[in-house]
Amino acid sequence: MRTVFTTLTLFALWLLMSGVYEPLTIGFGAISSIIAIYVGKRMNAIDRHPLEIHINFAKMATYFGWLMVEIAKSNWEVTKLIVAPKMRLRQNMFEVPYVQKSDLGQTIFANSITLTPGTITVEVEPGHFLVHALAYSEDDHEALADMGRRVAAVETSAA
Amino acid sequence: MLPVIIDILSWIMILTGGAFTIIGAVGQLRFPNFWARLHAASVSDSAGVILLIAGMCLQAGPTLITVKLLVIGLFLFVTGATSTHATASAALVSGLTPPVLKQKSGEDNSADKSEKPGS
Amino acid sequence: MMFVVAAFALIVAMVCLLVRLYVGPTVYDRVLASNAFGTQTVLFIGVLGFLTGRPDFLDIALLYALINFIGTIAVLKFFRYGSMGDVVKRPAKSEGE
Structure with a gap:
């Protein structure tokens, strides 16, 4: 079931990318999707870590x-810092605990922190991230905890 | 009427996207140490990429080109964050210490140029 | 016209990044700058496709984005672990890496 779905996804991606709808091209697409799935199966037999x-x-x-x-807002903040004639940086490293249960949820949270300019996830340690901030303030802890709760709300409970 | 609106919108997006890209690059030049430059790179990786791709999508209209642009945009969006994180974590592991605010005394550490070369 | 402006902005940004690539005191500054340079090259190839009226350039841009990401990760992995992941030289390495 999962294999069929993945094959169909790959084939749909081929159709979108190629834009040429002749029997030969579509046939090549089908063959390469099946080869990709076969290789993936073989690799999975070694890796055993399905997502x-x-x-x-x-x-x-x-x-x-x-x-x-959020990205728009923090972009504006960092832009002001960059173009200001005298730079006022308050760089700091601090720990942000995460509440997500699944790996994917933690990845989304860490990437969201990195995507908003001004904060970057530097290292993942058990129970918390190490975050580097460009213009640190005490409010950052609460803002990032709020973001973490939003990511946790996206997760379904099956994790 | 509609093409004019789309043209104006994509002009705005491409202009602001280009501006953010330049600002990110200027930030990489101006910031005093590696850890601050990471944040400058993330400006052009998020705002610059999103706005430029969106502006190009509006110009392309509802075709396969838009789909390709969206795939490129999504990929850059995810991998930009991932490679920024990878750079930061590799730098931390190899001993490039980040500047940390000193308790109560540190109001402004932009003059901190402490950089130790990696191992 | 608007794509000329976009291409110009990208070129200005790329020149700034080249300066940082040349100056950058640590190797990580250079990796960061070259990664951003790659991102801007992807956008530039896309803009060039619009400028010349050949949207096939987008395929090249997509390929370049993939190679840029893998290249950056490979370089960082090399600097971090001192190898490309083969465990021959480090028998004591833990399994999780």
Whole structure:
């Protein structure tokens, strides 16, 4: 079931990318999707780490919109820092605990922190991230904890 | 009427996207140490990429070109963050110490140019 | 016209990054600058496709984005672990890496 779905996804990607709809090209696409799945199966026999997705996609879209607004806001902050004639940086490293259960949720949270300019996830340690901030203030802890709660809300409970 | 609106919108997006790209690059030049430069790179990786790709999508219209642009945009969006994180974590592991605020005394550490070369 | 402006902005940004690539005191500054340079090259190839009216350039841009990411990760892995992941030289390495 999962294999068939992955093959169809790969084939759909081929159709979107090529844009040429002749029997020969479509045939090449089908053959290469099947070869890719075969190689993937062989690699999976060694790796044994299937990705499990426990994400509510409707909530994910809402979160994505919220993240865009956050990125816009913090972009403006960092832009002001860059173009200011005298730079006032307050660089700091601090720990941000994460509450997500699945690997994917933690990855989304860490990438969201990195995507908003001004904060960067530097290292992942058990129970918390090490975050580097460009213009540190005490409010950062609460803002990042809020983002973490939003990511945790996207996860479904199956994790 | 509609093409004019789309043209104006994509002009705005491409202009602001280009501006953010330049600002990110200027930030990489101006910031005093490696850890600050990471943040400058993330400006052009997020705002610059999103706005430029969105502006090009508006110009391309509903075709396969837009789909390709969106795939490129999504890929850059995810990998930009990942490679920034990878750079930061590799630098930390190899002993490039980040500047940390000193308790209460540190109001402004932009003059801190302490950089030790990696091992 | 608008793509000329975009291409110009990208070229200005790329020149700034080249300066940082040349100056950059540590190797990580250079990796960071070259990664950003690669991102801007991807965008530049896309803009060039629009300028010349040949949208096939987008395929090249996509390929360049993939190679840029893998190249950056490979270089960083090399600097971090001192090898490309073969465990021959380090028998005591833990399994999780």
